Amino acid sequence: MNHVLIGISGGIAAYKVCEVVSSLAKRGVEVRVIMTRSAAEFVTPLTFATLSRQPTYTDADFWQPTNGRPLHIELAEWADVFLLAPVTANTLAKLAYGMADNLLTNTVLASNCPILFAPAMNTTMWLQPTVQENWHKLLKDYRYTAIAPTDGILACDAVGTGRMAEPEIILEYLESFLFTQGKQDLKGKHILVNAGGTREFIDPVRFIGNPSTGKQGIAIAKAAIHRGAKVTLITTSSSSLPMGEMLGVREVRTSAEMHQAMIEEFPNADITIAAAAVGDVRSKLQSDRKLPKSELPLNLELEYIPDIIADLATRKRPEQILVGFAAQTGTEAEVCAAAQEKLERKGLDAIAANAVNTSLTGFGTDTNQAIFIHKEGHEETTPLCSKLELAHRLFDFLI
Numbered sequence: 306m307n308h309v310l311i312g313i314s315g316g317i318a319a320y321k322v323c324e325v326v327s328s329l330a331k332r333g334v335e336v337r338v339i340m341t342r343s344a345a346e347f348v349t350p351l352t353f354a355t356l357s358r359q360p361t362y363t364d365a366d367f368w369q370p371t372n373g374r375p376l377h378i379e380l381a382e383w384a385d386v387f388l389l390a391p392v393t394a395n396t397l398a399k400l401a402y403g404m405a406d407n408l409l410t411n412t413v414l415a416s417n418c419p420i421l422f423a424p425a426m427n428t429t430m431w432l433q434p435t436v437q438e439n440w441h442k443l444l445k446d447y448r449y450t451a452i453a454p455t456d457g458i459l460a461c462d463a464v465g466t467g468r469m470a471e472p473e474i475i476l477e478y479l480e481s482f483l484f485t486q487g488k489q490d491l492k493g494k495h496i497l498v499n500a501g502g503t504r505e506f507i508d509p510v511r512f513i514g515n516p517s518t519g520k521q522g523i524a525i526a527k528a529a530i531h532r533g534a535k536v537t538l539i540t541t542s543s544s545s546l547p548m549g550e551m552l553g554v555r556e557v558r559t560s561a562e563m564h565q566a567m568i569e570e571f572p573n574a575d576i577t578i579a580a581a582a583v584g585d586v587r588s589k590l591q592s593d594r595k596l597p598k599s600e601l602p603l604n605l606e607l608e609y610i611p612d613i614i615a616d617l618a619t620r621k622r623p624e625q626i627l628v629g630f631a632a633q634t635g636t637e638a639e640v641c642a643a644a645q646e647k648l649e650r651k652g653l654d655a656i657a658a659n660a661v662n663t664s665l666t667g668f669g670t671d672t673n674q675a676i677f678i679h680k681e682g683h684e685e686t687t688p689l690c691s692k693l694e695l696a697h698r699l700f701d702f703l704i
């Protein structure tokens with residue numbers, strides 16, 4: 306799985322796909338680009354050819370009498386994943402009705418690989434009932450996974466829905482699809498994820514915290530969405546996550562807020578993955594006003610924080626799956642033993658043991674490595690990989 310075919314139709318957001326192509330090529334992914342006639346009005350085929358290190362294909366190539374086999378068949382067979390970005394109102398309509406009057410749409414019909422598609426257009430165009438009907442038609446089609454347009458400023462200075470998803474979001478979908486082959490095995494499932502480190506306030510300007518950034522939990526939320534799930538993410542890190550209607554985000558700060566939100570959301574979840582670093586202790590003294598230095602105790606009296614995941618385990622219905630993360634230091638054997646003990650003591654279905662004392666794993670890194678342990682005894686050690694890949698490996702382990 307290493308061939309990404311990209312179909313570009315005629316919108317100004319085509320300029321952003323240059324970034325997508327360039328990033329993929331630099332990562333060693335093989336990329337080929339098809340452009341519609343209108344797309345070539347916005348960005349030249351030469352730009353994409355140069356960035357992709359491959360020829361760019363246009364309708365002139367489609368009608369070229371010197372091809373051995375039809376070009377749309379060759380490209381369709383070559384593709385592992387087909388990304389359509391941007392998708393114009395016009396091309397969306399053609400896709401919804403199975404029309405094929407250019408190289409791009411013929412290649413769609415001739416191929417079998419999963420399709421990711423990212424529409425972009427003016428808000429008034431986007432909200433037309435005809436356009437919405439075509440969009441919803443494709444949302445129901447098993448071959449298509451939508452990368453929804455977002456709200457914001459458009460090229461005509463209007464503000465509203467219709468901005469193409471940012472290259473970074475598109476690249477994450479592609480990374481997922483290259484790993485999973487686009488499988489939608491979480492469709493119809495509701496996943497609850499928590500992420501980030503809690504802050505246990507002493508007063509409004511001082512807290513006991515930890516270095517967790519929420520990256521691993523957010524990657525789990527994204528991986529679940531890429532596999533078709535609906536996700537509720539309860540997070541202490543306020544990064545914007547435009548994942549459309551598939552993601553509900555609740556921001557919290559303290560372990561008490563995290564606990565309350567988890568209790569409220571837990572009954573609706575098929576799978577709950579607790580990747581947040583929740584504090585273990587907090588100050589007994591909690592002031593609503595900033596304490597002067599002279600009033601700060603030098604021996605802070607602490608109390609234990611109730612264990613959220615152990616509490617959820619007591620509320621669990623038999624068909625629900627509850628997974629914890631154990632951030633540990635030490636040797637692999639020590640990390641494993643500590644995680645095994647937590648799995649049993651807390652009554653979890655599985656645990657991901659995660660070493661946090663190396664520079665490439667744990668807090669704040671973009672990569673991670675873990676050992677997954679199931680309550681029934683099986684284990685899996687992942688390679689060092691991106692946090693998104695680790696999330697997919699965890700879902701593969703659970704399902």
Ligand SMILES: Cc1cc2nc3c(=O)[nH]c(=O)nc-3n(C[C@H](O)[C@H](O)[C@H](O)COP(=O)(O)O)c2cc1C
Pocket residue numbers: 313314315316317318341342343344392393394395396425426427430
């Ligand atoms: C300056 C300009 C900007 C355009 N931007 C968009 C756009 O963002 N989204 C869209 O759906 N159509 C846009 N269009 C209209 C499409 O280019 C037009 O419908 C064309 O027929 C699409 O052809 P295609 O779908 O084969 O690429 C734009 C047209 C112009 C002239």
Ligand SMILES: CC(C)(COP(=O)(O)O)[C@@H](O)C(=O)NCCC(=O)NCCS
Pocket residue numbers: 316317318319321425426427458459460461462467468469470
């Ligand atoms: C055009 C653009 C890519 C600009 O993005 P930018 O503000 O990040 O440069 C973004 O606004 C977008 O995706 N717009 C949707 C299509 C659009 O504006 N079409 C022009 C007709 S109003």
Ligand SMILES: [Mg+2]
Pocket residue numbers: 583584585
């Ligand atoms: Mg803990």
